[in-house]
Amino acid sequence: MADHRSKGLNSERIFLYAVLLFLALLFLLPVYIMVSNSFKPLDEIHSGNLMALPEVWTVEPWFTAWSTAQIGVQPTGLKPYFVNSFLLVVPAVAISTLIGALNGYILTQFRFRGAHVLFAAMLFSVFIPFQIVLIPMAKTLGVLGLAGTVGGLVFVNVVYGIGFTTLFFRNYYAAFPHELVRSARMDGAGFFGVLFRILLPNSAPIIIVTVIWQFTNIWNEFLFGASFSDFDSFPLTVALNNLVNSSTGVKEYNVHFAGAFIAAIPTLVVYLVSGKYFVRGLMAGSVKG
């Protein structure tokens, strides 16, 4: 709060920090439990304390999760599904970002009837419950020959990401200084000239925000993955869920935790590295118009 008086350490401040520290620990608890238990052998989990650090440290669960756990037909671990997710995310993020940039450009730098309505229509697509498109999309993918493939997932994620990426770029370009575009046009820049020479080079912040947002959302996506892929094209989230929810045999909690953490690492790293860009994406996605 706008209080410029120096904050000495009195009992109020100590209490404040204590509360915050307690809450922070509470928030870190699940991840701590995940990580520390992923290094324990199974019997220690059964007999011991979930909160304690491993008495016997082992990397076995990680190996198992990565390469030998039974998820699909073969005991391949999460590795091939990690690859699937990667093969899904890279093109999906790239394509949806490019389309978003193009749409944002067109919607803000050109006047035409219905621009507002089109934007509103794209915006609403972000809110729909995706359950409502599952059935027809399944049919469509079948017709297109993309059913059960990573390519099909790329298509689906791109289509339903257009709303967000267009929103981000549209808001960014709406605030872009008109004079720059106008003077470029007077200098003879055409449609692509303005886009590639003026707008895109100055779009680094929004490109970063969009890429981070799309990466996080698509990497973490589950519903489409579960509905439209089959055993060799599962993304990582579906594979993880299969691993954890398999009801046969002994539940290897340590392997589950290791697997969950493997799935979490890419987006966590992106989060830690990108900091304020991640937050900007969250805020942009919530403040409309």
Next chain:
Amino acid sequence: MRAGALPKLLLSPSVLLVLVCVYGYIMFTIYLSFTPSTLMPVYDWVGTDNYRRLFGLENWNVSLSNLLVFASLYIGVATVLGLGFAILIDQQIRAEGAFRSIFLYPMALSFIVTGTAWKWLLDPGVGLERTLHNLGWESFAFGWIKEGDLAIYCVVMAAVWQTTGFVMALFLAGLRGVDAEQISAARVDGARTWQIYLHVIIPQLGPVFVSAFVILAHMAIKSYDLVIALTNGGPGRSTWLPSVFMYQYSFTRNEMAVGAASAVMMLAAIGLVVLPYLFSEMRKVKNG
């Protein structure tokens, strides 16, 4: 600049895709809900049969009441906690960035990961209950996740943990958007810190409450991944939500039309929450 042919041309693929894959599919699914489709789509018209059947199904009614409980707790608790965290962080904390990062990181995780972590944490045989038993607190009972009536509260807990940081970020931005001179004026007027929050700052946060509500409500209605990972709808069907119902009935139980009807109800609920908000925001933008 007036749009020539090129911009319109380049915009049209997106428009087409959205028109077909969003609105077209919605129409399709709505139509399906009026057909007798079971395993595969068929296109005869049966009127509102499926809807009548839907609301007569216990599974659906359980899903609906679960959604009500889940949504109201989730929205309520996340909003209160988010506001609370934001106020705490607003007190010019050292290492503010670190605290914010810690409260916000769950948003970077997939709901599947969250569900997995919490699933075992809440499991009485392995998680918190077991740990406290081992530490000597024998009578501690926390097997909610295994109990039909209480499992839904576990879903609330995990969902709140995931999204509170986001609500905090929204409120923090709102808190800091309040004119600093008003706060100075209130201090000169004799208000203590808590009074300034109560009388001056929070009343101005109306729009943030609305934004938070709309986003949380729409996330609650769409919740699927978390339930699947945490409880898989169980025990039994006690944590079914409409999203789970839809998936089960459309793909597992071969009652596609009923599933379609449930999806339409979900869409209606979201429309109810989101459309008024979108309209007012778009009107604000149009009026400059």
Next chain:
Amino acid sequence: MASLDLINVQKSFGSMQILHDISISHGDGEFLVLVGPSGCGKSTLMNIIAGLEEPTGGRLQLDGRDITSLPPADRNISMVFQSYALYPNMTVAQNIEFPLTMRKVEKSKRAERVKSVAKLLQIEHLLDRRPRELSGGQRQRVAIGRALAREPQLYLFDEPLSNLDAQLRLDMRTEIKKLHQRLGATIVYVTHDQIEAMTLATRIAVMKGGVVQQLGTPYEVYNRPANTFVAGFMGSPRMNLTRADVVAGNGALALEIRIGDRPRVRIDLPPMPALMDRYVGREIIAGIRAEAVSLAREGMVAGATQRLLDARVEVIEPTGADTLVVLNLGGHEFTVRLEPDVSLKPGQDARFIVDLTKLVCFDAETETLIA
């Protein structure tokens, strides 16, 4: 009402020192204006007096009571802010009564007080409105009303008129002066507008670079500026300043204004303070205000403290109320204020009569007044 004492107040932010050793004694019922260009530290000093910031050194006393480390709520002061800072979610009445509510004054007394304040400021008809429905001037009155509600010992005004348009600013300025006369309040007022300072203050503190350049009455600050900064900052048009040499001759001193090495104009001075003798043969900075010069009429004779000067007219600026004329005197430009209906033409040579009792001289190196 009460007196305010600032004793050696310092303020630094990290390694940047904003306020250097400010000491001001402000009496009961006085109207003190802190004036200076942006960045001079006046707002920081105001915040320190209010308790919104803490000084890094020095003390503040209100009516003898040390308030240096007290929070604003305990200082018994009120403040009017530049942007009015009205609470948008409350009505005008609730805004005005807020300080009373915070001090747990009972309801009927609060209502009474709000009514009397609203009556004084003529905003009774606005009591149920919200700030966003009010004009700038109305918001200003509400802000003042909120400050008046508590009857504090000290009123602080932080550039309250800056956001108003020119005519409204003049009207409100008069209102504030009337309020001061009526209430006998002790006021500290910050502005960057030196005319506001002159018209409102009983004493002015001219600030620059975190230092009080001069603390004095409007008359003193205008006619006996402590240094060339104050001379140039106060008054519009600014005081004419030029370098000149002091020479001795004819039993008295004279000023010679030069271009390069050649003396151009010689002005014999009337008896000057003894201190001036030390400057014979040296350069000083001479200053005279635009009003001290008038057009010499036919047959006018210069009195003992007046001199006749010939100069060339360069530019004529009629303002309606008078005519500002830029003259070329000895190669230097002087602005003089003449009657509104004077008939001069650019390029014309004319004779002017200068009132040398208004002459002020500054040391050329320290730029301070030679008194």
